[in-house]
Amino acid sequence: MIATGQTLKAVEEVKGRSLWVDARRRLFQNRAAMTSIVILALIALLALLAPLLSPFAYDEVNYDIIACAPNWWPAEASCRAAGHIFGTDAVGRDLFVRVLFGARVSLAVGLVATLVSLVIGVMYGATAGYLGGRADTLMMRLVDVLYSLPFVFFVIILMVIFDRNFILLFVAIGAVEWLTMARIVRGQTLSIKQKEFIEAARAGGVSPLAIITRHIIPNVVGPVMVYVTLTVPGVILTESFLSFLGLGIQEPLTSWGVLISDGADQMETAPWMLLFPASFMAVTLFCFNFVGDGLRDALDPKDR
């Protein structure tokens, strides 16, 4: 039996073990990263299922239970609201639902803005790096100029011109984040361009566009993925910073940034209003960083 199995194998095409498969195996062995992925998935699931998980709507105002603590709150509280497991906010809305709706916005902003920066940054950076010479200099000086625009000022101008708008937030953050991505991808491209297999592709008559898409981009994906997982928390923080300044999400919609900002005002009388959104955000950021770290180790085991 064994002998036949072996001969069969020899005839069939051997399945290769790609670098991706190796990296996935190493990632799966990394306990901290895997735990983080599970926690992130849980938070995302909670956010998606938010309306099903609670009898309260996120914008349901109840003036009878303003800033009430949850029933189980251990410390002294002026009032307690039954059924509101995270308590209520300053206009009597259920905090649990609001934290989950905040997660929707924060995660969406984080992922979409990162995706926008990823697409623009990778294309731009890979092109600049591969072309080199004058084109590279011109393209990267443009990045430098954009870098030097003050970010908050830029957002305020956008807000004034286009009015406050959810989409604008994505655009504003994405427009800033892709600059760093482009720089990273350009640097990686420059080093990959020196490799012999790129020269081999040129000698094989492969067109420049095909070299960028088939050889350069797959080989920069590693460092880029790591940077992406570190960008998401950065974007979430930026959003909460903008919301904190009152430039972000508008009521009754909310985000973690808005919730934290509101909670900070009531920190002394109703600490749960700060505690719950802040801990959700902290755990999320923490997990993203762990995943990024795990990915880095998995994709580039030599540098560990």
Added chain:
Amino acid sequence: MGALLEINNLNVHFALADGDVHAVKDASLVINEGECLGVVGESGSGKSQLFLAAFGLLAANGRAAGSVRYRGEEILGASPQRLNRLRGGAVTMIFQDPLTSLTPHMKVGAQITEALMVHRNIPRTAARQKAREMLDYVRIPESARRLNQYPHELSGGMRQRVMIAMATITGPDLIIADEPTTALDVTVQAQILEILRALKTDRKTAIAMVSHDMGVIAGLADRVQVMRFGQIVESGTADEIFYAPKADYTRMLLDAIPKANETPAPAGAIGTPLLTVDDLKVSFPVKDGLFGKTRQLRAVDGISFTLHQGETLGVVGESGCGKSTLARAVLQLLPKTGGRVVWLGRDLDAATGSDIRKLREDFQIVFQDPLASLDPRMPVGVSIAEPLKSLESQLSRQALRERVRTMMQRVGLDPAWINRYPHELSGGQNQRVGLARAMIVGPKMLVCDEAVSALDVSIQAQIVELIRDLQAQSQLALIFISHDLSVVRRLSHRVMVLYLGRVVELAPSAALYTDPHHPYTRALLSAVLSPDPRAERAKKRELLTGDLPSPLDPRAQLTFLKSRQNEPDYRPKLEQIAPNHWVAEHD
């Protein structure tokens, strides 16, 4: 003469993710005082790990068991303090890569004296004096100035000499030289071996010479041990091993080496001219500092030749002679600064970018590093198919796959491996993939840029054989670039010797090897090592002294024509001394 180092039943294991690797199996050896032991083996034979383990230098995941005695004292598992006193004092090491084994931010003098001050407790000024003497001993010119230079200011051969000086200055009993000349050019290799030989005879230092190259071992070793897969397969005196090998593996290693007296037997007949290169020039701008003047580094400085169908042209020269630049300029991978490249009567200057892409069906290249020249994220089948896909885009997926499978068979690869990745194959197999990728479009000319230099000798012989077969099948014209004269000899009809971007000698293979005219060719030939200990010991070498001059120096071209040194713009002319035998002017 007592035993200096005695290793008994040494075993080395490495714990890897894929399981335990038994790198050295029950190895035993003895090195006597003042004797040179050669340890030969191909990559992965455990020859380096054997000595690293003996002196407690294994990587963190390695374990060693057995017995290692230095002058009767057990040192395996000795305290780090004891080992540190031993290493760098009585036992010193020289590694392969002289750049990575010197600290880049420390001046050469400081690095040499460091060992002396630590191990011999000598005051700084005396240590410096000693360091200077040592640099003179390893024949480094202007030793006083060199002490104040940083490693990157020295050439590779110079750095390796500094390493030897560092290893010798404490007056060790034993020097472990791990592939000390592998990264160096042949002429520099000959100089380094000369120094090691002197160490052995004048200072009675014992040397453990670890190498994959039988030639390196032949001239130096008193006794030889052959290693394979972690085991010592044969040991004996140098004469026994080289003239009466018993183990099959030893015999195979010796047979795989191209013999100096082997008659060149290039395959196939020579046809019509394919490629004409006329006064080709390539230079790179080099800037001196931020505001400095830009100077031109002339990597290829006026090379002309013609290549015929089915012919092999060997291109030989040391690193920096412009042989790779020449190949890339001919293949239109680098812009040239002057001259003409004519392919089948068509001047490539007139061709547009897309014309040249189409012409790539006709000329292909195989690179030196088999792993680096394949995209690590692509299965080998996709890599092989790539030129075909871009040059014959009308092919269906099925036809493409069929062509790849046939090609894989032709280069001796199992077509079942079509989905494997380069990191899953060995160096030799990857080089076959590189050959398959180049040959799949059916080129008329193939450039092999040091295509076998990174491979073990036995694999090297197989790849050379394969290239010869492919040539015989398809009337392929070959440009075979190598620093290794004996490999070039095996394949070439004509050989061109380059020196700093110019041809110094171009002749039919037989004439060049038996009757070299230019002094540089003669020096190259005499630096070639043969696996023949008696001949090696007796050999009188025409050594070049010092380093290759900088190609930025305008007078460098006149190294062999000193009489014209006051005319820096003069270029030595090629003169025909016999039919098809061209030699550059020299004194």
